[in-house]
Amino acid sequence: MNRKNLTAAVLAGLAGAAGLAGTAQAVNLNPDGLGQVLIYPYFTTNDGNQTVLSVVNTTDQAKAVKVRFLEGYNSREVLDFNLYLSAWDVWVAGIADGGDLGFASQAGVPHLVIPDTSCTVPYLYGNGIDAGLDFGLQAFLPYAYSGSNNDGGPDESVGGPLPRAAEGYFQMIEMGTLVNADTAYAATKDWPARPGAADAATHVATPDGPMPLDCNVLVENWTGYGGAKPHPVAGVWYDEALVGGDQASSDTRRNSGGLFGGAAVINPANGTMFSYDAKAIQGYDKTSDGVHFRPGNEKPSLDSGNQNTATVFFGVPQNKAVTLSYGSGVDAVSAAFMHDNMMNTYTVEEDLNAASEYVFTFPTKSFYVDPAIVGVSRVCEPDPNDQLGCEGWEPGDPFPNIINPDDLTVDCEWDESDPLYIDFATCDIAEYLFDNVRPPFTDPFDGQACEVANVEHWDREESPSTPGTPGDDPPIVSPPPPPGTTPPGPAPFALCYEVNRLDVGGGDIFGETDLLSTTDLGNESGWVRLNFSYNVDLKDGLGKFERRQDRNGMVGLPVTGFTAEQYENGFLAGGSVLANYGGLFQHKASVRRIAPNCEYHDTCKDGD
Template sequence: MKKNVLALSIAAMIGSLGFAGVASAGTVITNPAPGAALEVTPTGIGHILLVPYFSTQNGNVSLLNITNTDQTNGKAVKLRYRGAANSDDIYDITIYLSPGDMWSANVSQVDGVSTLVTNDNSCTLPADVNVRFGTARLTAEDSLADNKAGTLEGYIEILNMADVPPGSALYTSIKHVKQADGSYVAPCATMPSQKTDLADYPAAQARGYDYPTGGLMANWSIINLDKAGSFTGDATAIIPDGGANIVFSPQEEEATVTAAAAALLTADPLLAAPTATLTAKNYDFPDLSTPYIGVIAPIDQAHMLSHALATASITNEYMTSPDVGFATDWTFSMPSRRYNVALNYKTSPASVVYATGGAYFTAANVTRVGDQICVNSKFEDLEYFNTEEGKKTTKPGGYVVSPQRPGVKPGLNFCGETSVLTFNNPLAEDQATPVLGALIARQNLQMESTAGSTDVYTDGWMSIKTAGNPGVGGDLGLPVIGHSFAKALAFSASLGGIWKHRTSTTNIVAVP
């Protein structure tokens, strides 16, 4: 992997000194036995967890359970919800899980804004996390009336920042204690202050922290009681192939972080120098580009994550049979895109800002359309089949996408960070998708049997090439995760299913 010499010099300083001299700007403490790569683990248990979609649109409620399967060590966990349009931070907290602990919450729409509610007894920072999602990062102005719709869909990041081994005051504070009524409650009120960063490894140990060892798993559900529907799934789990770094930042906003200091912690082009347009706060860190293994720059961490998720194609099935009123929505989430490209709402019109050294999303495959970033595709990238071997290899005029966004090249394009595709259900400009009720970044694909025909393939499967930008000796692919959600709308009770996208690493290469 190509390294920037200056970035490596800075990262080396971080590994040996923490952030000494940079007050309250977060900490990266390098593991002495670092890994060299990140990988998706089939066990579903890891250090980094990704929930590809949540929604409170159209009566949906999204539930989340995070479990610490480590029965020895506690975990300091960063939880962040990001918006579907452009990965903007809309809610983030720190959770302290004791050994074997589980934290649960639900997110629903209250007065038009996604709002999290939990009765869980695990310690959190802040202490009260039952609040509505924030809107300040969604446009140039923090106007709730204008921005609240941007909180209703998106995806979730979960990161093991550090372990909390037995023996410290911090461990004692987060360890659940049996109460007189038989419940178990953590004495969080006795937790030592966490408003300062960690100078170095001895300081981290003294405070009760150690290198993260993973062991996290998460399950999610999207439930709609009004429509008697529910979908469930497990988070995509990422692990390093060696030791992980401590990546801690205070969960507070009192101190601002300079763009230069932010550049040591993130590749987000809106937070990091030289392209920063937002004032970073301590709660912005860590994110998924904060150096998690070895002595590397944030953009290299982002590339590692992208490579772990990259696929050359996405394949799944769809059902739209009119006999039982079936409908199908597909989701496409790109959780590393923010560390390659972002949208600056402070300009008019909003402008695309690229991370220095970004590779997976660049001007070669990205287009701005209104207030969303779109990843381009071509007609020939897509082919679909019915259930009887009928094959449609697409070409211009070979299928119809609605609504077709002005300024986007013809074809199936991934607009928004978490894009939803529905099948054989032409969408008006303000019409939600039939299964998930998606509104922020959605489109319809009309599966014509022949170009211009009113006859469509109602059931079958589809494959989309996602080669992305070219690398050396292959393609980088696109880091995409998601599912096919199918439901029989004609029945009052839920009847349908959810299937993960099938992916391919054929000819996929890492950033050189």
């Protein structure tokens, strides 16, 4: 499809995306879809797919919103900017491959397409118009995962294709409501009048249709001036951020929620559209002047809210809501997404040319597995076969400095001044463990961070999958789990990334990428249950221990997602119209809580 027609197809979908789309004192997921934070679990620009999206402000207050797109391996940013919505505003955009948009030199590079006039900083729509386009256009960027920032995943650079950035998920985080109380400026003999932030973002009638009053005011507020300012109030937010931890407070008040949104993956060539509603988080933050961070900053993140409690809803037989306390905002957000089972239907019926793909997204995973966030500490383990050299060693006892196989010095020297010092210089080291993962996750990211789940499935006649016999070596999905991490029970499935896809029939809906695993369930239709519980033997061999638990005993992993089903019926008889169809179904889930293990979480108190 040529540039003009394909661009029109992308932008035509944006208006439809807009249609897809109370205050609480603890973090919770609002089933009615309104909130302060929106999680959109998937986007892609692969194989001719494009993603259209919207966010809606249902309140009578202007808002500052952080828009953040994250790649699917390890949640590294690929684009981040500030959005300023007027009261009752709707903002829409699309994500498409530069080549599909008609820019041959940008093939393989995802781009954000913005036909909407609402203010952003930088003002991406205005920049596109100034460049002679009919819309704003911004390429995704690899800086957060390339070069010195590489995390073990694919390392890509500007100027070439960015397949890692072509698939992931995104967030909208309300940073606060806008007012005019602090920066509105009345005209003087030396300076013209200047609107406050709320008025600057508000749409007004113009000969070209409704437009924000003055987006440049917001851009100037965030601009640092080395010399003379264009107005006495210009640079006010930038100056505040210099001394306020990258935050601004002028014309910003506590957030009020009321956002909802949606997105859709469309394929113009195939004639398919898979639409979903964003997950809405309430109770994220109640700071009096919001969390209004400068553009290009990694904050606010899901860990920036000041609410460290979460309300979790338990169904039958409890039928109650429980409020749980945590040590950080992101732990509270994770609790709202914690599930021990996720379930959904599938169909791969041959007569319908049907295909099904499951998407599983962990919106907080990087806060638990990314060494850049969690940090790294080395733990030395002795060789259990070295009975002589390691005699008397106990967990926690260090070793002398030794060069490991990678020629890196591991600092394991024991303090010789300790009265109980014992020289373990002859003790062989079996392995080096990099202890940089936080519960409930179990594997740190080094290009992958694999969490193994049990896959069970039933056909439409309630016939279950056949459990494996001990000692059997059944076929499993690809990629395989790390050695020694396979839990007992049904065939495992390794979810190794922040965004994971499981193709249950070889239909390939969203394209073949590293984030895609495949399996054959053996039946043409039915339903699947993924179980995230992970019981391991205690070191003393006297019982089992649930590794996937948070500090309040919530079992499983913080996860969301959906199933996409596609039906291909070819061209209608005697015509050129494709009769293809697509449907998207949100995952269903269960929650479970156990007595937490305080030693595992380092939360034990006297008497525990």
